[in-house]
Amino acid sequence: MAEYTELSTLGEFGLIKHLTKTVELKNSSTLKGIGDDAAVLDYANKKILVSTDMLIQGIHFELAYTPLKHLGYKAVTVNASDIYAMNGTPKQITLSLAISNHFSVESLEEFYAGVYLACEEYGIDLIGGDTTSSKTGFCISVTILGEANAKEIVYRNTAKENQLICVSGDLGAAYMGLQLLEREKTVFQGDEEAQPDFSGYEYILERQLKPIARKEIIEQLKEKNICPTAMIDISDGLASEIMHICKDSGVGCNIYEEKIPIDYQTFKMAEELNMNATVCALSGGEDYELLFTAPLDQFDALTALAGVSVIGHTVKESEGCYMTTRDGNTFELKAQGWSNFTSDIEKNND
Amino acid sequence: MAEYTELSTLGEFGLIKHLTKTVELKNSSTLKGIGDDAAVLDYANKKILVSTDMLIQGIHFELAYTPLKHLGYKAVTVNASDIYAMNGTPKQITLSLAISNHFSVESLEEFYAGVYLACEEYGIDLIGGDTTSSKTGFCISVTILGEANAKEIVYRNTAKENQLICVSGDLGAAYMGLQLLEREKTVFQGDEEAQPDFSGYEYILERQLKPIARKEIIEQLKEKNICPTAMIDISDGLASEIMHICKDSGVGCNIYEEKIPIDYQTFKMAEELNMNATVCALSGGEDYELLFTAPLDQFDALTALAGVSVIGHTVKESEGCYMTTRDGNTFELKAQGWSNFTSDIEKNND
Numbered sequence: 001m002a003e004y005t006e007l008s009t010l011g012e013f014g015l016i017k018h019l020t021k022t023v024e025l026k027n028s029s030t031l032k033g034i035g036d037d038a039a040v041l042d043y044a045n046k047k048i049l050v051s052t053d054m055l056i057q058g059i060h061f062e063l064a065y066t067p068l069k070h071l072g073y074k075a076v077t078v079n080a081s082d083i084y085a086m087n088g089t090p091k092q093i094t095l096s097l098a099i100s101n102h103f104s105v106e107s108l109e110e111f112y113a114g115v116y117l118a119c120e121e122y123g124i125d126l127i128g129g130d131t132t133s134s135k136t137g138f139c140i141s142v143t144i145l146g147e148a149n150a151k152e153i154v155y156r157n158t159a160k161e162n163q164l165i166c167v168s169g170d171l172g173a174a175y176m177g178l179q180l181l182e183r184e185k186t187v188f189q190g191d192e193e194a195q196p197d198f199s200g201y202e203y204i205l206e207r208q209l210k211p212i213a214r215k216e217i218i219e220q221l222k223e224k225n226i227c228p229t230a231m232i233d234i235s236d237g238l239a240s241e242i243m244h245i246c247k248d249s250g251v252g253c254n255i256y257e258e259k260i261p262i263d264y265q266t267f268k269m270a271e272e273l274n275m276n277a278t279v280c281a282l283s284g285g286e287d288y289e290l291l292f293t294a295p296l297d298q299f300d301a302l303t304a305l306a307g308v309s310v311i312g313h314t315v316k317e318s319e320g321c322y323m324t325t326r327d328g329n330t331f332e333l334k335a336q337g338w339s340n341f342t343s344d345i346e347k348n349n350d
Numbered sequence: 351m352a353e354y355t356e357l358s359t360l361g362e363f364g365l366i367k368h369l370t371k372t373v374e375l376k377n378s379s380t381l382k383g384i385g386d387d388a389a390v391l392d393y394a395n396k397k398i399l400v401s402t403d404m405l406i407q408g409i410h411f412e413l414a415y416t417p418l419k420h421l422g423y424k425a426v427t428v429n430a431s432d433i434y435a436m437n438g439t440p441k442q443i444t445l446s447l448a449i450s451n452h453f454s455v456e457s458l459e460e461f462y463a464g465v466y467l468a469c470e471e472y473g474i475d476l477i478g479g480d481t482t483s484s485k486t487g488f489c490i491s492v493t494i495l496g497e498a499n500a501k502e503i504v505y506r507n508t509a510k511e512n513q514l515i516c517v518s519g520d521l522g523a524a525y526m527g528l529q530l531l532e533r534e535k536t537v538f539q540g541d542e543e544a545q546p547d548f549s550g551y552e553y554i555l556e557r558q559l560k561p562i563a564r565k566e567i568i569e570q571l572k573e574k575n576i577c578p579t580a581m582i583d584i585s586d587g588l589a590s591e592i593m594h595i596c597k598d599s600g601v602g603c604n605i606y607e608e609k610i611p612i613d614y615q616t617f618k619m620a621e622e623l624n625m626n627a628t629v630c631a632l633s634g635g636e637d638y639e640l641l642f643t644a645p646l647d648q649f650d651a652l653t654a655l656a657g658v659s660v661i662g663h664t665v666k667e668s669e670g671c672y673m674t675t676r677d678g679n680t681f682e683l684k685a686q687g688w689s690n691f692t693s694d695i696e697k698n699n700d
Contacts, residue, residue, distance in 0.1 A: 060482070
């Protein structure tokens with residue numbers, strides 16, 4: 001049986017010290033990390049990128065089927081994704097947690113192991129935070145800082161007409177992973193002997209539980225001297241994010257259903273659940289892939305990149321935002337996202 | 351009767367837009383605020399200070415007796431206080447909220463009105479955040495960024511032996527205000543006709559509900575060319591904060607009970623509740639006053655400042671941390687803070 005040490009045995013300051021004792025600052029921009037009223041950073045002549053995301057138990061994750069290490073990893077990843085979506089490099093995070101006193105020290109260690117793994121992967125220093133008790137659910141708030149040279153920063157509102165629309169990786173898988181977990185949830189909560197059946201669906205599960213921010217796409221683009229004209233990360237589904245770029249940039253778009261990258265497991269799961277895989281890609285969310293626009297003359301360079309798909313192009317704003325389906329019909333894109341405050345899946349990365 | 355517009359009528363993006371439509375960026379370091387994957391800042395040759403604080407319903411505040419505007423103000427203030435405690439100037443915040451869908455648009459407007467009032471007061475730009483639904487309580491997470499010249503930053507660990515120990519304002523009032531609110535809580539929750547009786551206690555109530563970060567103390571010190579040798583803000587009670595400075599700096603201290611600034615209303619409330627006002631100052635918390643050390647030769651300059659009290663001096667580490675009481679006894683200081691994870695009042699500003 002797993003060890004269980006009550007949080008109260010360490011006290012608040014002791015707990016923080018225990019959980020952060022292995023932190024070694026790796027970035028030269030981090031002058032002072034945890035341990036004072038504020039961290040101290042020096043970005044010299046670089047610009048500072050700041051973003052924040054909150055994950056709430058029962059809304060963004062279910063502890064019943066989310067391993068804490070994965071959750072810690074995901075909390076950092078969804079923030080790092082925002083910095084990459086600005087064409088920047090993540091450097092520091094603060095991490096605030098509200099936790100029930102039913103949590104054990106060991107379970108928090110698991111969570112922090114995931115945080116540190118992600119910090120390692122993305123080159124991030126943990127520089128501060130706040131740990132408090134919660135009378136209700138587990139609440140995670142991460143703020144991330146990243147750097148970029150002024151000229152390299154890519155906004156949402158700078159796409160032009162007649163440019164390529166590209167996405168990294170594949171879409172809809174995280175949402176299908178969530179549907180699978182929800183279906184098997186009864187197994188977790190019910191009979192202890194029963195085991196949920198995930199065979200053949202490992203990829204979509206991983207996409208839901210341990211999403212990855214697309215650092216290497218940004219690196220590839222830099223290597224090839226391709227600078228996106230506008231960029232956003234896909235946290236709310238492709239449709240919603242394309243609409244953001246188009247609306248903010250004052251352009252329209254045409255995308256092609258057959259060009260949207262969708263994994264085999266996503267298709268298979270969608271079929272099993274009588275859902276449309278394209279709808280999942282358009283509205284599913286939590287893919288954390290990058291959506292960007294680029295000049296037409298970069299077509300060859302872009303299609304040569306591993307993990308990048310050209311899915312359409314921008315048009316005049318007056319022509320609207322449309323998708324051409326496999327059978328040649330067109331329909332207008334609508335940002336689904338979540339449309340009311342009772343929805344279970346929702347995100348906001350302002 | 352107050353208006354009640356359901357959050358779902360605006361949708362998430364509409365809600366954020368509605369609540370932030372009045373934001374006008376005032377700092378030259380804020381290049382881009384709300385509206386992209388990340389905000390963009392330029393601190394030129396200044397250092398960046400970063401701090402974060404989380405406020406949780408039922409732990410840090412009770413909605414039963416906390417006006418939402420005050421709560422918004424307080425959420426910014428407790429963060430600004432951390433930047434002042436580094437001898438810096440607050441510049442930007444991100445604000446993340448998890449809210450029950452029982453909240454109305456109007457109540458969120460109230461909360462934001464308090465946030466904006468504090469932003470105005472401290473010269474802060476709201477540059478981003480996250481708004482999500484919560485199945486349980488109201489959860490507020492603020493991350494603050496501030497600037498300072500490298501040479502001006504004041505840490506906790508730089509006090510020397512034989513220096514003055516000073517505090518701003520007065521202590522224990524916020525804790526007494528909380529006790530008063532808890533006593534009168536039954537009135538809020540019970541008979542609608544009954545009114546809680548706060549007459550004569552307006553000051554301690556305000557100290558609890560609408561604390562103020564001590565911007566003008568920092569400004570005064572700068573004007574008089576007094577640079578503290580170590581500084582911290584008092585969020586967990588005087589004893590805990592003095593111990594932080596002493597432990598981190600490798601010094602001991604002697605403070606004098608009679609020198610600890612305590613307001614008349616704090617004394618009066620403590621007496622009414624059979625509590626010791628000095629204990630409230632030492633362990634009460636949430637005062638958000640500044641505690642700092644300074645060279646002995648600054649004594650005259652410091653005592654001439656409005657709102658600053660010299661309460662003792664640092665000694666050799668081996669001599670320990672002691673308080674001399676009014677009757678001439680000495681006792682060893684202990685950091686009370688909150689010692690276990692079930693305590694109702696707790697703070698952490700790492």
